[in-house]
Amino acid sequence: MVVEARTAQQPILEAETKRLDQVQGGASIGTPDLDYNESDLVNDLANLGWTITMPNIDHENFGWKVFGGADIGNYFGVEAAYVDLGETNTRFGASLPPNQVGDLLEDTVSIHPYMADGWAISGVVRTEFADSWEAYAKAGLFSWEADANARVVTGAAGIAEFDQSGEDLTWGIGVKYTFGPKWKARAEWERFELDSPIDFFSLGIEFRF
Numbered sequence: 001m002v003v004e005a006r007t008a009q010q011p012i013l014e015a016e017t018k019r020l021d022q023v024q025g026g027a028s029i030g031t032p033d034l035d036y037n038e039s040d041l042v043n044d045l046a047n048l049g050w051t052i053t054m055p056n057i058d059h060e061n062f063g064w065k066v067f068g069g070a071d072i073g074n075y076f077g078v079e080a081a082y083v084d085l086g087e088t089n090t091r092f093g094a095s096l097p098p099n100q101v102g103d104l105l106e107d108t109v110s111i112h113p114y115m116a117d118g119w120a121i122s123g124v125v126r127t128e129f130a131d132s133w134e135a136y137a138k139a140g141l142f143s144w145e146a147d148a149n150a151r152v153v154t155g156a157a158g159i160a161e162f163d164q165s166g167e168d169l170t171w172g173i174g175v176k177y178t179f180g181p182k183w184k185a186r187a188e189w190e191r192f193e194l195d196s197p198i199d200f201f202s203l204g205i206e207f208r209f
Contacts, residue, residue, distance in 0.1 A: 030202025
């Protein structure tokens with residue numbers, strides 16, 4: 001009888017062990033939203049003594065990421081992701097002598113907004129709240145690189161290109177829906193706390209190994 005009881009429990013123990021060791025990977029696409037606009041650029045340059053006209057900040061409205069992670073217990077996990085938030089280009093007009101164009105572009109670079117790409121490592125807290133549904137929150141570090149260019153296109157001519165890099169906080173929330181034995185769909189909002197914060201809204205697919 002003791003042997004029979006242990007035999008009956010074995011599949012339950014194996015199932016629980018498998019659940020706690022789940023590993024997942026997937027990809028998402030979405031829309032990055034840069035918290036910086038043309039009026040911010042005009043004001044920032046005005047504070048440095050410059051007057052510009054017809055400012056235009058062009059940042060891509062498409063971003064993507066690939067990710068992988070693992071569950072730790074029933075409520076926790078870790079996730080690593082490579083995230084591409086696109087690029088930013090700025091154009092404006094300025095009336096000034098040619099010998100001041102370089103100074104204007106140098107100041108523009110110092111306050112210029114930028115998107116970024118890089119690696120994010122996060123801890124995850126999750127909970128199931130309905131049949132097939134799961135909510136989660138995460139926070140971690142984003143190690144990023146960015147490049148951008150600024151151009152004076154009327155009244156003078158010049159261009160400045162620059163690269164930036166750094167490590168900043170990232171955090172977010174999301175929901176997942178299970179639609180197969182190994183598949184989940186996910187909707188997510190993330191914030192990347194760069195000098196000009198970036199919000200990233202994305203939809204993705206997750207495969208659980």
